[in-house]
Amino acid sequence: MLVLLLATSTTPGVAAPDELWFDGSAVTVADGAFRDEHGREVVLRGFNVSGTAKLAEHRGLPFASTADARSSAAAMRRMTGANAVRFLLTWAWVEPEPRRIDHAYLDRVGEQVGAFTDQGIRVYLDFHQDLYSRYLFNRDSWYTGDGAPEWVVRAGGYPKESCGVCVHWGQNMKNNTAVTAAVRDFWHNREVTTAAGPLRIRDEFVWQAGEALRHLKSALSAEAFRLVLGVNPLNEPYAGRYDQGQDGVAWERDLLMPFYRQFRQRMDEAGWADKPAFVEPLVFWNQNVEFFAEPGGFPAVPTLGDRFVFNSHFYDGKAQSGLLKPGKAGDGEYTADFNRIRDRAAALGTAGIVSEFGHPVAGFTSDKNPSVLKAMYQALDSRVAGARWWAGAAGSGPVLSGSQWHWDVNYGRHRELMNDNPDKVRTEGDAMNDEHFSAVRVDDGGGHVLTVEGRVVDRLFPRAVAGRTAAFTYEDRARDGGAVLSWNRIPDTMPAVRALVGAGQFGVLVWRGNGVAAPTELHLPSSFPPASTTVVSDLAAVTGPPAHTGAEPVAVAPEPGVPGVNRLLLSTRDAGPHFALVTNGASAGSLAAARAELAAWVNATFG
Incomplete structure (x- = not known):
């Protein structure tokens, strides 16, 4: 039985922008979840930074300068409340010549990573590749790639590239013989002759990654390194060509996982032993275009454990095609897809994350963007669709972490010489294979402007839970043109709510406590001003929560970083179950009556 105590406040406010005692702790994996040093379950939300790192324009960096990185990080915090980013870097820029590490490049990477950690944003690194390498592609090609250095490609002696009749750049993964041959050589660790002597390709990749990690640990301050989550060893792995009788499941077991263990050892040697490797399965394992999908997801791997994170991507290829799914996304559109990621992570004994998801912001199918993004974030938030959430909340489960693709302040103003061809200068969109995914652009006045619906990306979400999340939902009321998308209807049995x-x-x-001293935190979107935010919880019920002093069960405090970004703090050491409804509604109803309805629902649903 829940004991209900009604609290009110007439002095809403925000505490001084000093970091609180529970901020800035390291996050690792424990009990199948991301957890901080205080034992709280952590949810990571944010973006990839960014596709510009795949280009030569800024020499493999996401930003033209550290100043650009700082303004971008501040804008991301202010406009979205992001608390984590996936930061791209590439082998070609780390090791431009065999056995020579470009430490100046890594210094700039460290400075730009620091721009995000200075905002309290956690970072995980991603050694990125697409189609193996830009150096596989001829100057007049329709496509390009990123990843391996030029000297590796030249040593490989690959055939002239051609995708044939391809309507999407991703088809190069299976149709371009130069790409498939080079990727296969990587996984089979082919020995090539270089200016530094004979080198094995995969071993060399792991070596340069270790050198990069060693450099970055020494370049970052102790405080910044504490906010570095770990490393994504390789973006979107695939076989290139299978051996005879091999399929995706066998390839993951026999080639991909040994690579990850080799990379894990190199992380340990470089001083990253306390940080997990964010390992991706075969990229095609959860492709929703059936004729492109392949079996995978590590079903033949017994366990990953706490030193690895199950790291998957998800895009709605059917929606992007405009032909295979002509309509827009609806309530529960991606719950099955994201639950599959959750379930694989749980089966492998670790935390899960969706490190890439999104939808084009311009072009043929961009009209689907608001509904697709809303449905994807909904699937991150809960295992249960909105229409069934109140009745099925017991199955909602913990929130899934994710990093949207992507946050590129150079969007629409690039100057990329595609495949080093001065006659093919790419300025539009992401400047990479005709993609348009960036959630942000910079206007003519230098201001940051969202290219997506702000209500979708600046969301209420549990940054940290003092225990274990039993259920979560957020109705963002996202706008799609002139329509408001509302998929979670409060039941008629809760008229006061x-x-x-x-x-x-x-x-x-709804959460169950674990007795830790640090509070549960929820990010408050900019549409939730503290003075007009209402919280109805078993801990207190209040409109205009007070500023945090450490004595209040329900309070508001600034988030780390740029001023004006707030969080809700819920403090209790009891086991619960606990609940909190947070709304920016008109507050026309009775707090006490709403609290009684919620308490009865929690008792009936969670016991």
Whole structure:
């Protein structure tokens, strides 16, 4: 039985922008979840930074300068409340010549990573590749890639590249013989002759990664390195060509996992032993275009454990095609897809993350963007669709972490010589294979402007939970043109809750405590000003939560980083279950009546 105590406040406010005692701790994997040093379950939300790192324009860096990185990180915090980014770097720029590490490049990487950690944003590195290497492609090619250095490609002696009749750049993964041959050589660790002597390709990749990690640990401050989460060893792995009788499951077991263990050892030697490797399965394992999908997801790997994170991507290829899925996304569109990622992570004994997801912001199918993104974030938030959430909340489960593709402040203003061809200068969109995914652009006045629906990306979400999340939902009321997308309807059996929320945005968190001293935290979107935010919880019920001093069960405090970004703090050491409804609605209803309805629902649903 929950004990209900009603609290009110007439002095809403925000605490001084000093970092609180529970901020800035390291995050690792424990009990199948990301957890901080205080034992709280952590949810990571943010973006990839960025596709510009795949280009030569800024020499393999996401930003033209550290100043650009700093302004971008501040804008991301202010506009989205992001608390984590996936930061791209590439082999070609780390080791431009055999056995020569470009430490100046790594210094700049460290400075740009520091721009994000200075905002309290956690970072995990990604050794990125697409189609193996830009140096496989001829100057007049329709496509390009990134990843391996030129000297590796030249030593490989690959055939002239051609994708044939391809309508999407990703088809090069299977149709371009130069790409498939080079990728196969990587996995089979082919020995090539170089200016530094004979080198094995995969071993050399792992060596340069270790040197890069060693450099970055020494370049970053102790405080910044504490906010570095770990490393994604290789983006979107695939076989190139299978051996006779081999399929994706066998390839993962026999070639991909040994590579990850080799990389894990190199991380340990470089001083990253306390940070997990964010390992991706075969990229095609959860492709929703059936004729492109292949079996995978590590079903033949017994376990990953706490030193690895199950790291998957998801894109709706059917929606992007415009032909295979002509309509827009709806309620629960991706719950099965994202639950499959959750379930694989759980089966492998570790945390899961969706390190890439998104949808084009311009072009043929960009009209689907608001609904697709809303449905993807909904699937990250809960295992249960909105229409069934209140009845099925017991199956909602913990929130899934994710990094949207991508946050590129150079979007629409690139100057990339595609494949080093001065006659093919790419300026539009992402400047990479005709993609348009960036959630941000910079306007003519130098201001950051979202290219996506702000209500979708600046979301209420549990940054840290003092225990274990039992259920979470957020109704963002995202706008799609002139329509408002509302997929979670509060049931008629809760009239006081419905009256309290009205047409406002709302979220509900149910959690079980684990006795830790640090509070549960939820990011408050900019549409939730503290003075007009209502919280109805078993801990207190209040409109305009007070500023945090450490004594209040429900309070508001600034988040680390740029001023004006706030969080809700819920403090208790009891086991619970606990609940909190958070809304920016009109608050026309009775707090006490809404609290009683929620308490009865929690008791009936969670016991």
